[in-house]
Amino acid sequence: MVIASKYLVPKGYAGMAIFPFILVGDKNDINPTFLNHERMHLRQQLELLILLFYLWYVLEYLFRLIQYKNHDLAYRNISFEREAYANERNPDYLTTRSFWRFTKHLRTQR
Template sequence: MAIFPFILLKNKGQKNDAVLINHERIHLRQQLELLIFPFYLLYLLNYLVLLIKYKNHYQAYFNIIFEKEAYAAQQDLNYLKQRKFFSWLRYL
């Protein structure tokens, strides 16, 4: 879980999971772009709207715009070097 400026992990072994760390770093970048607090507000609002729409936590979570970007790019360990500002907007 990414809570600026930290990445919180369940266990120490996850520190070696480059894909997971990349996913969370993408969230840190998203948070910075939105000056941190608005990110959390938009994230929660997006989740609640999707929860009403899908009536399912997992579907709602995986369709949050910020998660869509992070999951789509998590395998590309160079993504943040080339990522454009507000790239999450394409997932609206």
């Protein structure tokens, strides 16, 4: 279910997935690529039984922040985000995606 509310989405972000919802700050940001990206996060959340996803996400973000010393680089290099950005334009990705596929994106790019 998609919920549009500028008050629920942090500034600087088009939206976010908080199981079982996709939150969007502006209805105009809803498009197939955005929805596919956020649906990948919902799948990731299910795979990690929701709470473990959030714990992993925060810990990996903190690790990447120490590694890169930059918020944007840290965010973009979280394994969950790397998987979602790499495949957001593939509408069939979720139908062929293997379990825990985000782990392929754990390694740091050089």
